[in-house]
Amino acid sequence: MITLKDLAKKLDVSVSTVSKALNDSPEISEETVSRVIALAKYYNYTPNKNALSLKNRETKTIGVIIPNILNRFFAKVLFGIQEEATHLGYNIIVCISNESIDKEKESLQLLSNGSVDGFILAVSEETQLIADHEHFEALLKADLPMVMFDRVLENIHCDKVIIDDIDASFKAVSTLIQKGRKKIAFISTITDLNVGKLREKGYHKAIIDTFNSYDASLVLNISKDHDAQEQIRTFIIKNKSIDGIIAADNISGTMAISVASSLGISCPEDLSVIGFADNAISNLSVPKLSTLDQNAKKIGKSALNLLVNRIGNKSESADYKTEIISTEVISNGSD
Amino acid sequence: MITLKDLAKKLDVSVSTVSKALNDSPEISEETVSRVIALAKYYNYTPNKNALSLKNRETKTIGVIIPNILNRFFAKVLFGIQEEATHLGYNIIVCISNESIDKEKESLQLLSNGSVDGFILAVSEETQLIADHEHFEALLKADLPMVMFDRVLENIHCDKVIIDDIDASFKAVSTLIQKGRKKIAFISTITDLNVGKLREKGYHKAIIDTFNSYDASLVLNISKDHDAQEQIRTFIIKNKSIDGIIAADNISGTMAISVASSLGISCPEDLSVIGFADNAISNLSVPKLSTLDQNAKKIGKSALNLLVNRIGNKSESADYKTEIISTEVISNGSD
DNA sequence: TTGAAAGCGCTAACAC
């Protein structure tokens, strides 16, 4: 890497002159400026990032902690974050907590040493389960701003971006009810997660509101320890009369369509299905899965914007915001 | 952030004493060491990353450039990279080129300013198409090591990690032939990519080797501009007699099974399908898609190890290696 | 118009 010093020596001027010339300070003569710029361009000079960070006490880098990059939703959020970050001149450092609280703590710790100006994260499944928040509080105490998305913690005070999960699944159920569906099931691989619970709540509310009764046996909690397809198949066979399914996660809806089809049940004639999935996955079944688009990319962009604003006015303790991203049913053929 | 200086002041010793104590230099008395360590722990001191990077001329950070994070294969590679990086004490900065050469150049440029010690990347689709390599050569000239994976460039001299795509699809076709399949099609959404071409080559070779003839109309090039399902459906209807399909990418295999099923063609009785997919996607169809596992995580780990080794002995120009990760057919029910 | 010097946080060679 070429440095200011190198340029200065070659031009036989001082380091500060070069620095000023490159930051077009009015102090420097036009002639010198153009000489400096020419040489800098020639050697493809760019200021050393670490020196800048050290000097300016800001890194223009955001730490992002994602529970699971193989989950399309998170991958899409990451995509949104990255796009917006580039747009605003930030880099992102990505850590994957792999749903482990220890890894989450470790990543936070590791990046809190001046590597980043702030964090964007969704808490790990384990963190939600055991409700241990110390590491987040430590972060805020150290004056490092943070934005939580999707999986957020109620008692941590920071900016947040979520979708209204209750409302979303309420809408999904309503859509099916409008189509005359009477026996609507709810299937989920994420009952442990907060979002999973909220989606179930929305389902519950819509069912109760409409039918004044609720059949708990129409809720299938798909265990991770066994084959998901098999569990869905057993469930459908046992509940032959169901005519609608809401899938709380991003894979079981597609599976349900495929399984139903293999059992001679046709969608959407005999069975309507709506899932919290995105179009790449919804396209894999015939018919295509109708979805609740979670606007993952938008969530990422919002989170990044909130964070950058927060970094901009750390001192002003503007009240923390919670942005709610709206969700609509996208009809692709299975509802 | 608490600094050495802060600690020094509080302890009424010099900065260098604190530094030495924390790096357990034998020069410092046991008593001082323990006082320093105690206070450092109390204030949760960690050395400033930027200062260290500046001083040591190494960042312990790797730049990773991924064409598309929504592609499960790349997401999985990233996962492998991250896991191994954590293991070896490195962070990763992730950029997404979004298949654009300009974004790729920009990311490279942006991180070449002392932000990272080296790069791991798969080149963008556009880069492969227009074969512009200058930015990579500039990188190597600047003495920044780089490892390419999956999508690699032949004429760039650096370490590489690939799978033997020709061999993989050859194996897939052979598997189907062994099962008595006579009319095997090849479908692909990635004909523009090198890996797509190699996979087609392997298919071609296996067909020629066995049947001594080749029917180009059995190759379906799925266009991104139109609905993929529709193209597959039209293709299957037009070629009713095909009894096997090799899918070159990670979605069209699953789609093919769903489409076939909707047409009353049952897999694997009437039609065998094998795809370059991973198990999360292969699980979505009934029957589950048999796959060629690309060992994405392993690719990531290998890439990281190669890079870290290269960083370790930059000077020694050990010959560049190309690691070839092997691939096997995993039978899930559709072959 | 230019340059010298200090300082961001850290380490290490060299005094004391």
Added chain:
DNA sequence: GTGTTAGCGCTTTCAA
């Protein structure tokens, strides 16, 4: 055993 000093690359105040 502890402290002083210089320097990593950069910006910025102050002096010339």
